[in-house]
Amino acid sequence: MATAALRRSVSAFRGLRTTLPLASVFGAARPFSSTVAVKMPSKMPSSGALVELAKGRHSIYKLGRESPVSDDKIEELVNQAILNVPSAFNTQSTRLVVLLHKEHERLWEIAMDCFQGLVKNGTLSEETWKGQTQPKLQGFKDGLGTILFYEDPAHIKPYQEKFPSFKDQFGPWAEHTNAMHQYFLWIGLESLGFGANLQHYNPLIDSAVAKQWDVPTEWRLISQLVFGSPEVEAQEKPKKPVEERVKIYGKL
Numbered sequence: 495m496a497t498a499a500l501r502r503s504v505s506a507f508r509g510l511r512t513t514l515p516l517a518s519v520f521g522a523a524r525p526f527s528s529t530v531a532v533k534m535p536s537k538m539p540s541s542g543a544l545v546e547l548a549k550g551r552h553s554i555y556k557l558g559r560e561s562p563v564s565d566d567k568i569e570e571l572v573n574q575a576i577l578n579v580p581s582a583f584n585t586q587s588t589r590l591v592v593l594l595h596k597e598h599e600r601l602w603e604i605a606m607d608c609f610q611g612l613v614k615n616g617t618l619s620e621e622t623w624k625g626q627t628q629p630k631l632q633g634f635k636d637g638l639g640t641i642l643f644y645e646d647p648a649h650i651k652p653y654q655e656k657f658p659s660f661k662d663q664f665g666p667w668a669e670h671t672n673a674m675h676q677y678f679l680w681i682g683l684e685s686l687g688f689g690a691n692l693q694h695y696n697p698l699i700d701s702a703v704a705k706q707w708d709v710p711t712e713w714r715l716i717s718q719l720v721f722g723s724p725e726v727e728a729q730e731k732p733k734k735p736v737e738e739r740v741k742i743y744g745k746l
């Protein structure tokens with residue numbers, strides 16, 4: 495079920511894609527450069543479409559399996575995230591695993607199995623499992639796909655060695671770039687007409703997931719973005735006042 499806001503976001507995003515072809519921004523001659531020819535944009539791009547997408551993004555927990563697009567479109571979006579989201583020192587350490595349809599369902603069955611293990615060993619009560627955890631996991635399983643966000647330390651360590659003065663920063667920076675991928679894909683999926691929510695069942699599910707999909711065990715699972723057809727109207731959450739959270743100086 496696409497809401498009016500969602501439809502507006504989708505058309506705004508499509509508008510962004512058609513009004514801002516990369517060639518029009520980066521394509522023509524820059525006379526004083528010997529290397530790259532850059533075309534100045536004929537008019538300044540508007541942030542409106544991006545803002546509409548940001549405003550239309552919400553955590554949607556009631557998801558269905560109807561897809562507004564082909565799986566190819568989802569793959570294309572994920573590939574664009576991996577190609578275009580920046581990383582510190584261009585480390586490109588983020589890894590994405592996309593699970594669709596039956597594979598997505600398998601993920602949430604694995605999560606259920608992990609929790610049932612906790613019930614068996616007494617860590618989780620039967621009551622909490624039946625009343626809360628199981629229905630929640632079933633809600634995720636009812637969706638259409640999940641994107642798993644990983645960080646590959648093999649692509650961080652060499653930079654820590656090469657730039658020792660930033661050694662302790664590369665860990666947090668890897669988290670930052672991973673979060674950027676998450677946000678890009680959250681609003682990107684919204685732009686395709688999906689609803690989504692962000693989960694963190696790591697580290698409980700890590701080893702079972704790595705085994706199921708042959709994920710290198712060194713990769714660190716950071717989060718899971720669950721998506722599907724939005725089955726409820728998005729709920730706007732309360733916002734703290736902007737003026738408490740933004741300071742601006744030098745504004746003309």
Ligand SMILES: Cc1cc2nc3c(=O)[nH]c(=O)nc-3n(C[C@H](O)[C@H](O)[C@H](O)COP(=O)(O)O)c2cc1C
Binds near residue numbers: 553691692694731
């Ligand atoms: C870094 C981060 C971690 C989050 N972790 C979870 C999570 O583990 N489970 C969950 O249901 N929602 C999670 N959320 C969703 C937030 O609770 C939600 O985005 C926030 O309450 C605002 O609601 P909205 O997404 O509808 O705007 C997370 C969001 C962020 C940005």
